[in-house]
Amino acid sequence: xxxxxxxxxxxxxxxxxxxxxxxxxxxxxxxxxxxxxxxxxxxxxxxxxxxxxxxxxxxxxxxxxxxxxxxxxxxxxxxxxxxxxxxxxxxxxxxxxxxxxxxxxxxxxxxxxxxxxxxxxxxxxxxxxxxxxxxxxxxxxxxxxxxxxxxxxxxxxxxxxxxxxxxxxxxxxxxxxxxxxxxxxxxxxxxxxxxxxxxxxxxxxxxxxxxxxxxxxxxxx
Numbered sequence: 001x002x003x004x005x006x007x008x009x010x011x012x013x014x015x016x017x018x019x020x021x022x023x024x025x026x027x028x029x030x031x032x033x034x035x036x037x038x039x040x041x042x043x044x045x046x047x048x049x050x051x052x053x054x055x056x057x058x059x060x061x062x063x064x065x066x067x068x069x070x071x072x073x074x075x076x077x078x079x080x081x082x083x084x085x086x087x088x089x090x091x092x093x094x095x096x097x098x099x100x101x102x103x104x105x106x107x108x109x110x111x112x113x114x115x116x117x118x119x120x121x122x123x124x125x126x127x128x129x130x131x132x133x134x135x136x137x138x139x140x141x142x143x144x145x146x147x148x149x150x151x152x153x154x155x156x157x158x159x160x161x162x163x164x165x166x167x168x169x170x171x172x173x174x175x176x177x178x179x180x181x182x183x184x185x186x187x188x189x190x191x192x193x194x195x196x197x198x199x200x201x202x203x204x205x206x207x208x209x210x211x212x213x214x215x216x217x218x219x220x221x
Contacts, residue, residue, distance in 0.1 A: 119131060
């Protein structure tokens, strides 16, 4: 029997996948969805910060302010980057899509290989992360290279491999960063908006960092 939590997780995943398809084909759905998701993600992140710096003294007020400003600027930048690419540079959409897929593949590789092989813990920040899972994340991300190589005619296969590994690394670091914030806030999930998954920040933590880094790397090399 499939547990109710797994059923919720599968249903939520299907809905999110359908939303992703609609966002790809319809610009207005992309823009509206990005605004909503970015807003909810920021609320979730700032909610964690409030739980960490709960005392209402000057030092904590200053730290909350710094996190508030920089997180808002960062999310606004990522949202603007995607929208601008969609509207003004549709040919560069492949950079965003590839970075997104690398992040998703890395997450899958880390989960599948990590739970299968287990082994040494990667860091104390997230007890469930293992060295084998991190290696699996890199391996799964590289699976994309032969399928997308033809889309990057200006990049050699060696450069594409390096970029892919760097995007995967960035995604993993982003995941660990949010895990650290959640650990300090003493919460498992950022919210319960997505049944079986937690909050939006729980699902896109690595993606948030992977997309701007991927876009930057593809334009630099």
